[in-house]
Amino acid sequence: MPVNLSAPTPDSLHPVPGVRLGCTEAGIRKANRRDLTLIELAPGSRVAGVFTQNRFCAAPVQVCKKHLASGSIRALVINTGVANAGTGEPGLAASNTSCAAVAKLLGCDAAQVLPFSTGVIMEPLPVERIEAGLPACQAALKADGWFEAAHAIMTTDTLAKGASRKIGGGGTAITVTGISKGAGMIKPNMATMLGFVATDAAISQALLERLVEEVADESFNCITVDGDTSTNDSFVLIATGRAGNVEIADAGSPAYAELRAAVTAVAQRLAQAIVRDGEGATKFIEIAVAGGATKAECKAVGYAIAHSPLVKTAFFASDPNLGRILGAIGNAWGNDPALRDLDVTAVKLWLGDVLVSENGGRAASYKEEDGARVMEPAEITIRVDLGRGPAQGKVWTCDFSYDYVKINADYRS
Amino acid sequence: MPVNLSAPTPDSLHPVPGVRLGCTEAGIRKANRRDLTLIELAPGSRVAGVFTQNRFCAAPVQVCKKHLASGSIRALVINTGVANAGTGEPGLAASNTSCAAVAKLLGCDAAQVLPFSTGVIMEPLPVERIEAGLPACQAALKADGWFEAAHAIMTTDTLAKGASRKIGGGGTAITVTGISKGAGMIKPNMATMLGFVATDAAISQALLERLVEEVADESFNCITVDGDTSTNDSFVLIATGRAGNVEIADAGSPAYAELRAAVTAVAQRLAQAIVRDGEGATKFIEIAVAGGATKAECKAVGYAIAHSPLVKTAFFASDPNLGRILGAIGNAWGNDPALRDLDVTAVKLWLGDVLVSENGGRAASYKEEDGARVMEPAEITIRVDLGRGPAQGKVWTCDFSYDYVKINADYRS
Structure with missing residues (x-):
C-alpha cells in the first residue's frame, strides 16, 4: 500500500511541445503488459542526464553517457523486464542494436538515441523483441502519451508516477512534465530508478547540464528505500525549446530560478512517489x-x-x-x-x-x-x-x- | 533457529587460573533472570580492550576506556536489560557508582573496575539494583563460573556463547576461555556485542594490547548482522599471568604465535556464534x-x-x-x-x-x-x-x- 500516493490522472500530465511518446507490448519478459516505450524528441531538443555511480553500471547507462557526449538526441527507448546489467560485451551490443533499430525507424543516427532498461540483472536482453516491437511504438506516438508511458515503465511499482507543472516563463507559458519508476532501490537495485522530465523551455546546453545536477541533488539524490544503488539508475532532463521563450543562459536570471523551481517540484514529486511506493512501505x-x-x-x-x-x-x-x-x-x-x-x-x-x-x-x-x-x-x-x-x-x-x-x-x- | 550452533557444555569451558565469575538476579529490567555478572581478576592481571566506534558510545564504554588507561584492573561488572547509552551525565555517574560499589566489596579502587551494560538504549540505569545485587555475585564467585556467566550476559541471544582452548605454551599449559553475547547488532545495536576472553598466560601489557587488536580484526571485526554498530560493543582480553610461562614480550616469538592462534580461534568461534544466532538468521x-x-x-x-x-x-x-x-x-x-x-x-x-x-x-x-x-x-x-x-x-x-x-x-x- 503506497503511503499517501495516488496515480496521476491522464489530464494532469500536460503534453510538452516537441515530445511524443508511444508504448507497446513487446513481450520482453512477460506477456500482456506494455513493456516498451519510445519517446521521440523534436529536432533541436537538448538533453542532459545523471546516472548511477554503481561500478557495475548497466550497458544502456554506458551507451547513454557516450551518446549524450556526442550530441543532439532525437529519441529515448525504454524497456522493462530485463535490466541489461551485468551482461558484459553482449549487453553493450544489444543496447547498440536497439538504438540502431530506433534510428532506422526515425531516420536519425544511432548515436542520437538513448537506451534505458530496467528489470532483472544478468539476464540477456532479448533485443529482437525490442526490434519487433518498435514499429508499434512508433505508430502509437502521441503528444499526450505521458500517462501510458508512466504505466509502461513500471516494474514492481504498484502505482504509476507522474507530475506536471505550468509556469509563466516571464510572459511565455512553459510546461514541465515528468514520469518516474522505482520501488525497490532508490539507491535501488532491481526495481531501478528511472526518471524522465521534459520541458519546452529554451535553455542553453550548459545550463541544462547544471540544472539536471542541481535538481537531482534536491530530489532523486535525497531518497532511499534500501540503500542499494541500482546498476541502471538514470534521470534525464529534456528541453525541446518549443515554448518560444528567450533562451535561458544565465544561472543568475529570474527565468532560470523559475524554471529550476518548477523542474525541482516535478522531480521531488516523482522522487517522493518512489519512496511512497517503496517495497512494503507503510510509512x-x-x-x-x-x-x-x-x-x-x-x-x-x-x-x-x-x-x-x-x-x-x-x-x-x-x-x-x-x-x-x-x-x-x-x-x-x-x-x-x-x-x-x-x-x-x-x-x-x-x-x-x-x-x-x-x-x-x-x-x-x-x-x-x-x-x-x-x-x-x-x-x-x-x-x-x-x-x-x-x-x-x-x-x-x-x-x-x-x-x-x-x-x-x-x-x- | 541458530545456524549450526549449539550452546557450550559446562565442562567445555575450562577455568582460567586467576579468574572467578559470579552471577545473580538483580531484577534490572525483568524478574527471574540472571542479569548481573561479576568477574574478579587476581592481582597482577593485565587487561586490554577494543570498543565501539559509535560516536554515541555508552557511558560504561567511556568509563572502561578511562579505567583501562589508568592501570591494574581487578574486576569486570556486566549488566543486561539496560545499555546505559544515550544517558548523558547521569549515565556516567551511574557507571561510576557501580564501579565504586564493586571496589568497596573487593577492596580495590573504583578505577580498577570495568563496567559493561547491554540492553535498551536511552533508559536510565537502575544502579541501586546493581548495588543491591553485587553481594550475591561476590558470594557466587567461582573459577568454573564461565558457563553461568555465558547465560547471564545474554539479551536477545537464543543460545549462550562460549569457547575454550588449551595449548602447550612451550612446555607450560596455557588456557584460553571466552564468552560472548549479541544477536541483533554486530555492527549491532540493542543486542550489543560483548566479548570477554581470558588466558592465564603471562604476556606483556604492550603485546596484550597488540593481541587484542589483531584478534578483533580477525574475529569480531569480521561480522555483521544488520550493519548497525552498537553504542556498547566491547571486546576485552584478560591475561592473569598465572600459567607460569616465561612472559611473552616478543611479537615475533613462537610463543606469541601459538597464543595468538588460540585466542583467535576462541574469538572467531565466539564471533561466528553471534552471526549464527543473528536475529531471524536461517543462513x-x-x-x-x-x-x-x-x-x-x-x-x-x-x-x-x-x-x-x-x-x-x-x-x-x-x-x-x-x-x-x-x-x-x-x-x-x-x-x-x-x-x-x-x-x-x-x-x-x-x-x-x-x-x-x-x-x-x-x-x-x-x-x-x-x-x-x-x-x-x-x-x-x-x-x-x-x-x-x-x-x-x-x-x-x-x-x-x-x-x-x-x-x-x-x-x-
Missing part, C-alpha cells in the same frame, strides 16, 4: 538534518538513519525507539569521515514536533506518550540538529516491513 | 574477498555484500540472484573510495564452488541449477576476486528473514 519518513558543517555531512547523517534496519523496523512498529536513531547518528562517520569528531552532546533530535534528545541523552521534557503519538501517522519527520555549522540536507525514506522481505525473497519466482 | 554466510589492493578494500566489498538487504533477502529465499551481489560490489566504493576505479571486468564471483560471474557478466559455464544447488545449504560461501592486488579479507553474516523484522518491530513490547 513515509522525512529526515531533515541541520547544523552540519557541510551539506554532505548532513546527508551522511540522514542516510545513516534511513539505512539502519533497526530504525526502519522500529518505524514499521510505530515504536519511538530513540536509541536506535541516536545509534545511527553515532555511526554516520562511516558515511562521511568528517563526522568522526561529532560532539554528541551538541546534537538535538526531534520526532515530529517533539524534542526527544539533547545533551547526549533523553530530553528532560520528553514523555514516551508524546513519542508514541508522533510515530502513529503514515508521514513522520525526523529532525536532527548537529550543532556544528550552517549546512542542512534532507533524505526521504520509508520503513522496513514484513512485505519488504516477502517482495524481495519472492521477486524472481 | 550463515562467509564472504571471502581476495585480489584487493588492500585488506580494507576487501572488507569494504565484503560489508557491501553483507549489508545489502536485497542480497540478504535473496539468501533467505535461497535464490541465486547474482545481479544483487554484483550490484553490491559495484556500490562498495561507498565504503572505501579507493574502489571508485574498480574495473568490474576483472572481477570474478563464486557461489560455493560455482564460478558465476566474470568479464562483467554471467560466466559462460554458469548454469542456474548449479546456483540453486549451492544456495540450498544453511552455510554458504561467497568468494570474490577483485583482480587488482594481493590482499584479502573476510566477512561473516547471516540472511534477512521475516523473523528479523518481527524481532525488531516487537522488541520493546
Whole structure:
C-alpha cells in the first residue's frame, strides 16, 4: 500500500511541445503488459542526464553517457523486464542494436538515441523483441502519451508516477512534465530508478547540464528505500525549446530560478512517489538534518538513519525507539569521515514536533506518550540538529516491513 | 533457529587460573533472570580492550576506556536489560557508582573496575539494583563460573556463547576461555556485542594490547548482522599471568604465535556464534574477498555484500540472484573510495564452488541449477576476486528473514 500516493490522472500530465511518446507490448519478459516505450524528441531538443555511480553500471547507462557526449538526441527507448546489467560485451551490443533499430525507424543516427532498461540483472536482453516491437511504438506516438508511458515503465511499482507543472516563463507559458519508476532501490537495485522530465523551455546546453545536477541533488539524490544503488539508475532532463521563450543562459536570471523551481517540484514529486511506493512501505519518513558543517555531512547523517534496519523496523512498529536513531547518528562517520569528531552532546533530535534528545541523552521534557503519538501517522519527520555549522540536507525514506522481505525473497519466482 | 550452533557444555569451558565469575538476579529490567555478572581478576592481571566506534558510545564504554588507561584492573561488572547509552551525565555517574560499589566489596579502587551494560538504549540505569545485587555475585564467585556467566550476559541471544582452548605454551599449559553475547547488532545495536576472553598466560601489557587488536580484526571485526554498530560493543582480553610461562614480550616469538592462534580461534568461534544466532538468521554466510589492493578494500566489498538487504533477502529465499551481489560490489566504493576505479571486468564471483560471474557478466559455464544447488545449504560461501592486488579479507553474516523484522518491530513490547 503506497503511503499517501495516488496515480496521476491522464489530464494532469500536460503534453510538452516537441515530445511524443508511444508504448507497446513487446513481450520482453512477460506477456500482456506494455513493456516498451519510445519517446521521440523534436529536432533541436537538448538533453542532459545523471546516472548511477554503481561500478557495475548497466550497458544502456554506458551507451547513454557516450551518446549524450556526442550530441543532439532525437529519441529515448525504454524497456522493462530485463535490466541489461551485468551482461558484459553482449549487453553493450544489444543496447547498440536497439538504438540502431530506433534510428532506422526515425531516420536519425544511432548515436542520437538513448537506451534505458530496467528489470532483472544478468539476464540477456532479448533485443529482437525490442526490434519487433518498435514499429508499434512508433505508430502509437502521441503528444499526450505521458500517462501510458508512466504505466509502461513500471516494474514492481504498484502505482504509476507522474507530475506536471505550468509556469509563466516571464510572459511565455512553459510546461514541465515528468514520469518516474522505482520501488525497490532508490539507491535501488532491481526495481531501478528511472526518471524522465521534459520541458519546452529554451535553455542553453550548459545550463541544462547544471540544472539536471542541481535538481537531482534536491530530489532523486535525497531518497532511499534500501540503500542499494541500482546498476541502471538514470534521470534525464529534456528541453525541446518549443515554448518560444528567450533562451535561458544565465544561472543568475529570474527565468532560470523559475524554471529550476518548477523542474525541482516535478522531480521531488516523482522522487517522493518512489519512496511512497517503496517495497512494503507503510510509512513515509522525512529526515531533515541541520547544523552540519557541510551539506554532505548532513546527508551522511540522514542516510545513516534511513539505512539502519533497526530504525526502519522500529518505524514499521510505530515504536519511538530513540536509541536506535541516536545509534545511527553515532555511526554516520562511516558515511562521511568528517563526522568522526561529532560532539554528541551538541546534537538535538526531534520526532515530529517533539524534542526527544539533547545533551547526549533523553530530553528532560520528553514523555514516551508524546513519542508514541508522533510515530502513529503514515508521514513522520525526523529532525536532527548537529550543532556544528550552517549546512542542512534532507533524505526521504520509508520503513522496513514484513512485505519488504516477502517482495524481495519472492521477486524472481 | 541458530545456524549450526549449539550452546557450550559446562565442562567445555575450562577455568582460567586467576579468574572467578559470579552471577545473580538483580531484577534490572525483568524478574527471574540472571542479569548481573561479576568477574574478579587476581592481582597482577593485565587487561586490554577494543570498543565501539559509535560516536554515541555508552557511558560504561567511556568509563572502561578511562579505567583501562589508568592501570591494574581487578574486576569486570556486566549488566543486561539496560545499555546505559544515550544517558548523558547521569549515565556516567551511574557507571561510576557501580564501579565504586564493586571496589568497596573487593577492596580495590573504583578505577580498577570495568563496567559493561547491554540492553535498551536511552533508559536510565537502575544502579541501586546493581548495588543491591553485587553481594550475591561476590558470594557466587567461582573459577568454573564461565558457563553461568555465558547465560547471564545474554539479551536477545537464543543460545549462550562460549569457547575454550588449551595449548602447550612451550612446555607450560596455557588456557584460553571466552564468552560472548549479541544477536541483533554486530555492527549491532540493542543486542550489543560483548566479548570477554581470558588466558592465564603471562604476556606483556604492550603485546596484550597488540593481541587484542589483531584478534578483533580477525574475529569480531569480521561480522555483521544488520550493519548497525552498537553504542556498547566491547571486546576485552584478560591475561592473569598465572600459567607460569616465561612472559611473552616478543611479537615475533613462537610463543606469541601459538597464543595468538588460540585466542583467535576462541574469538572467531565466539564471533561466528553471534552471526549464527543473528536475529531471524536461517543462513550463515562467509564472504571471502581476495585480489584487493588492500585488506580494507576487501572488507569494504565484503560489508557491501553483507549489508545489502536485497542480497540478504535473496539468501533467505535461497535464490541465486547474482545481479544483487554484483550490484553490491559495484556500490562498495561507498565504503572505501579507493574502489571508485574498480574495473568490474576483472572481477570474478563464486557461489560455493560455482564460478558465476566474470568479464562483467554471467560466466559462460554458469548454469542456474548449479546456483540453486549451492544456495540450498544453511552455510554458504561467497568468494570474490577483485583482480587488482594481493590482499584479502573476510566477512561473516547471516540472511534477512521475516523473523528479523518481527524481532525488531516487537522488541520493546
